[in-house]
Amino acid sequence: MSQKPSLPKGTRDFTPKVVFQRNYIIQTIQKVFQKYGFDPIETPALENLSVLTGKYGDEGDQLLFKVLNSGDFLNKTAPEDYAAGSAHLTGKISEKGLRYDLTVPFARFVAMNRNEINFPFKRYQIQPVWRADRPQKGRYREFYQCDADVVGTHSLLCEAELIAMAQEVYDGLSFRDYQVSLSNRKILEGIALACGASDQFNAFCVTLDKIDKIGRERVFEELIKIGLKESDLQTLSDILHIEGDHHDKLNQLRPFVMDSTQGKVGIEEVENTLNYLKSLDVSTEKIVLDFTLARGLTYYTGIIYEIKPTTLQMGTITAGGRYDNLTGVFGLPDVSGVGISFGIDRIYDTLNELNLFPKQLKVENHVLITNFDATTENHALHVLSVLRNEGITAELYPEAAKLKKQLSFAHRKNIPYVLMVGTEEMKSKEYSLKHMETGEQQRLSVDQLVKLLLAMN
RNA sequence: GUGGUUGUAGUUCAGUUGGUUAGAACGCCUGAUUGUGGUUCAGGAGGUCGCCGGUUCGAGUCCGGUCUUCCACCCCA
Structure with a gap:
């Protein structure tokens, strides 16, 4: 079952x-x-x-x-x-x-x-x-x-x-292909007032926000449906045609929101935010003032922003x-x-x-210790303990298995080092450390091993 | 929530007008090499065709339902 x-x-x-x-x-x-x-x-x-x-x-x-x-x-x-x-x-x-x-x-x-x-x-x-x-x-x-x-x-x-x-x-x-859209809900209020849409503020915002997706024409059609007049759309159209750098845009917008206290405050807030960024030596290159940005969540009242990959x-x-x-x-x-x-x-x-x-994205000095039989396993456990006490990421293959299988395990787990502890190594106390990426292999004492691996991190 | 779309091996996908035993590639396992991974070669395992029901002599294929995937709307990270 x-x-x-x-x-x-x-x-x-x-x-x-x-x-x-x-x-x-x-x-x-x-x-x-x-x-x-x-x-x-x-x-x-x-x-x-x-x-x-x-x-x-x-x-x-x-x-x-x-x-x-x-x-x-x-x-x-x-x-x-x-x-x-x-x-x-x-x-x-x-x-x-x-x-x-x-x-x-x-x-x-x-x-x-x-x-x-x-x-x-x-x-x-x-x-x-x-x-x-x-x-x-x-x-x-x-x-x-x-x-x-x-x-x-x-x-x-x-x-x-x-x-x-x-x-x-x-x-x-290391991601650079994005745009920061910046606006202010208060500016939207000013624009809504200028377009005679104050009593329809939320619907106005939601519709305007869709302009990137469905285009200017269809947004205008929808705005007509919620009661805007041709003259309102002309005003909006003029606002949408505003271009230039950040301060140009704000200056051109200002006359449109003259009648709105909120609108004027909104422009000032955006200006001050940009000034702060300048004083902080932060680039404003990726910032685009977008007066159609609305952000859906109803609780925003001031500056709003969003970031999208371009x-x-x-x-x-x-x-x-x-x-x-x-x-x-x-x-x-x-x-x-x-x-x-x-x-x-x-x-x-x-x-x-x-x-x-x-x-x-993993630690650089991770080691897998091989496991061949009960005797070498016991010896390897002591080596394992020393490595871990030194803060090195180390694990012992949990059961005796063919070396091929253990190496393949390390490879697939992206473990950079394999330490071979066999009868020979056990006798000489010099262990074979294999670097998986290069395939190189060297015999090292525990002290040398620790030194080398710690230097790797 | 509304409309559409998708589902076949671990993964990505073939599969003829409904007709024997459902295929490929990659991956996986074993061996070539009993102490050397990634490459190569040889072999092998793996599928209740999403699930339930219906039509039919016969269903991966047709129909209905359901779940899932992706898409549009809505909204949003």
Whole structure:
């Protein structure tokens, strides 16, 4: 009686090779986060549904994985509940859900730990999140986010530093073919006002955001449908035709948002962020001011940005922005935050497709010791112990086997050194060290061996 | 969630209008070499054709359902 093994839709196993590669990405990000003074936190995979629902819009709520209550989950329900439909029934049989992102749990964390936290609080968090989305390429139901957020300050230095960090991360990964799109929700408000779309702000943003994908014409058609007039579209068209360097663009945009306080503030914020970057000696070459950028998440209120690869079809690999009142719903008002989120899985797919992973991601001085028989095994164990005590990654082949098999094992596991401990070596106390890549072999005492391997790392 | 698409050996894929015993390449195992991996040569193992049901004398092939993959929409890392 056997069962066919399977995995839930949109989830994956990771082989050692893939985990080494994923860790390379994560460690690169982590190093940068720490260098900028961010401290790590972790939160549970499971949150109470009351924390999660209503934070991501109706669409978002639909994508939440809900966890069935333990035990007799029907004991709080009546036939009427069943008749009232699944949305109603869900509340009766499920109280917990898997986190959908890291930002909302972080907001909850800040609200709950407000007295412990040293503001302005800079934290990073690297954990999986879950979305009941329909999987596609670069779109999974379980995936990792690496978030860095600063809460408790309005300073635009944070925005600038987060953008600087992103560029430093991609530098560290030797990935250069990307674009940073930058805008501000307040600028969008100004544009919406200028286009007579203020009362349709969300629909306006969602539609505008699609311009890269479906083109200007179809966006205009959709905007007509939500009530914009021809003159509004002319205004929008003029705005979309703005070109030049960053300051040119902002200067040309300024007259369009004259009537909007928010719009003017938005332009200033983008300007100040760019100035901070300049003072930090961070290149703004890859930054493109894109006034059509909207970012879906409803909680952004200020600067927004996203990063996409330019040479291949891949969704956003990094995104973020400022949110002014996220902790408000948890009873802690007036705490402003700004964050950035790296999607490990998409970064992995990108580096993989572009062949940008380093070939050797494992320790340089890993040794496999051969095992021929009980006597040599016993001797080899002592050598093994010495090597490990010196901090060298070492393992003994766990059973006696043909040398061919053991060498092949080392080869496939990408172990750079094999130490042969046979009767001859045992007598002379000089062991044969084979370097797998070159095929060269030399006889060494334990002391020489340790010295050589330590020098390798 | 809506519409479409895919599934055959470990992997990538062939498989004729429905017709004997379902193939290839690569990978894997064994040997050539009982102390030398990667190359080469010889041999070998490995498939309930995603799953369940239906049509048929007969189904990998046709039909229905289901799961999975990928794509578009929606939304997003």
